[in-house]
Amino acid sequence: MSDDDVILAVDTVHATYSHAITALHGVSFELRRGQILALLGANGAGKTTTLKAVSNLLPAERGQVSAGTVRYDGGDVSRRKPADLVRAGLVQVLEGRHCFKSLTVEENLIAGGIGRSGRRAEINADLERIYGYFPRLGEKRRTLSGLTSGGEQQMTAIGRALMSRPRLLVLDEPSMGLSPLIVQDIFQTLRKLNRETGLSILVAEQNSAVALRYADHATVLENGVSVLSGAAAELRQREDIRAFYLGQSTTGQQASPAAKPAHLHAVA
Numbered sequence: 001m002s003d004d005d006v007i008l009a010v011d012t013v014h015a016t017y018s019h020a021i022t023a024l025h026g027v028s029f030e031l032r033r034g035q036i037l038a039l040l041g042a043n044g045a046g047k048t049t050t051l052k053a054v055s056n057l058l059p060a061e062r063g064q065v066s067a068g069t070v071r072y073d074g075g076d077v078s079r080r081k082p083a084d085l086v087r088a089g090l091v092q093v094l095e096g097r098h099c100f101k102s103l104t105v106e107e108n109l110i111a112g113g114i115g116r117s118g119r120r121a122e123i124n125a126d127l128e129r130i131y132g133y134f135p136r137l138g139e140k141r142r143t144l145s146g147l148t149s150g151g152e153q154q155m156t157a158i159g160r161a162l163m164s165r166p167r168l169l170v171l172d173e174p175s176m177g178l179s180p181l182i183v184q185d186i187f188q189t190l191r192k193l194n195r196e197t198g199l200s201i202l203v204a205e206q207n208s209a210v211a212l213r214y215a216d217h218a219t220v221l222e223n224g225v226s227v228l229s230g231a232a233a234e235l236r237q238r239e240d241i242r243a244f245y246l247g248q249s250t251t252g253q254q255a256s257p258a259a260k261p262a263h264l265h266a267v268a
């Protein structure tokens with residue numbers, strides 16, 4: 001794969017909080033332009049920390065990348081402020097669908113466009129484009145976000161990120177606390193955006209079943225280390241891998257297998 005094909009390269013990243021707690025000790029993966037990569041793993045495996053390393057948001061939480069590199073579009077992200085990364089097209093939707101609850105859905109979306117240059121007509125065109133992808137937001141555009149459902153708030157948070165016209169969209173557990181139908185709706189829309197606009201997407205998910213259905217590739221984290229990377233379609237079919245790393249059997253039940261399966265691709 002040539003470097004030009006890779007929009008994001010995470011290489012042997014180690015990260016700590018308060019110089020004391022090691023959250024990551026060897027996370028590596030590459031995301032190719034125009035693809036969706038799912039970052040999978042159990043609670044506390046290091047997914048959120050990895051995403052914050054990608055967007056250079058760790059220093060804001062007394063965290064730091066202590067070794068390894070993250071390169072976005074070939075450049076080291078640790079040298080750029082998070083706001084510069086947003087302007088360069090790397091936009092993150094944080095865990096927990098942060099919306100301004102006392103603003104309307106549309107005002108929340110417009111807030112996402114602040115800071116970028118753009119005339120009102122251009123902003124209106126972007127709003128319409130987002131309502132095209134998320135019709136429910138169009139219907140609720142005048143409703144206060146605090147009065148919309150969890151799914152609509154997640155859509156608003158994604159829509160707000162889209163107002164910055166990202167080239168790489170980073171999402172932290174978009175499925176959290178939402179019903180299966182809404183989760184499917186959101187992932188279908190992400191897939192559509194990816195296919196129609198070439199948007200690259202990095203999505204951290206505990207819900208590996210849905211993430212593997214919509215992603216091109218997946219990387220599995222275990223205790224702060226990337227232990228496995230492979231094509232999502234391949235991972236989906238490997239019941240041993242799903243059971244061992246993701247706690248799932250093909251029936252979706254929790255499973256506790258005895259033996260560690262052979263790796264698809266060893267990483268790091």
Ligand SMILES: Nc1ncnc2c1ncn2[C@@H]1O[C@H](COP(=O)(O)OP(=O)(O)OP(=O)(O)O)[C@@H](O)[C@H]1O
Nearest residue numbers: 017021023041042043044045046047048049050061
């Ligand atoms: N701000 C912080 N300060 C100190 N330790 C932290 C902080 N944030 C996370 N950690 C620790 O880093 C490790 C990785 O956590 P992280 O949130 O990245 O995992 P995760 O896979 O995203 O889990 P979850 O699905 O629960 O969000 C955990 O041991 C966690 O306790």
